[in-house]
Amino acid sequence: MARIDRWLKGIVPRNVLRIWFNHDPRRWLTFCTRYFREIESDHGALAVPVERVRKGTVTLDYAAQEERCNNAVALN
Numbered sequence: 001m002a003r004i005d006r007w008l009k010g011i012v013p014r015n016v017l018r019i020w021f022n023h024d025p026r027r028w029l030t031f032c033t034r035y036f037r038e039i040e041s042d043h044g045a046l047a048v049p050v051e052r053v054r055k056g057t058v059t060l061d062y063a064a065q066e067e068r069c070n071n072a073v074a075l076n
Contacts, residue, residue: 010045013071014038023066032074
């Protein structure tokens with residue numbers, strides 16, 4: 001079982017974006033662009049993950065069945 005220290009809701013894609021994307025590989029690049037815009041609009045959303053990465057290992061969890069095109073991959 002994974003040990004989860006913190007759930008960073010600020011870096012989760014909004015439902016509208018997730019539904020639009022629907023893990024369609026043809027929409028991957030547009031998804032990434034829109035996803036990063038969402039995160040940037042929430043100033044500070046990446047401050048905690050970036051600080052954690054500087055200190056050590058960070059594990060990004062995702063619920064998608066698609067392993068190559070999901071928000072954790074986009075952040076990687």
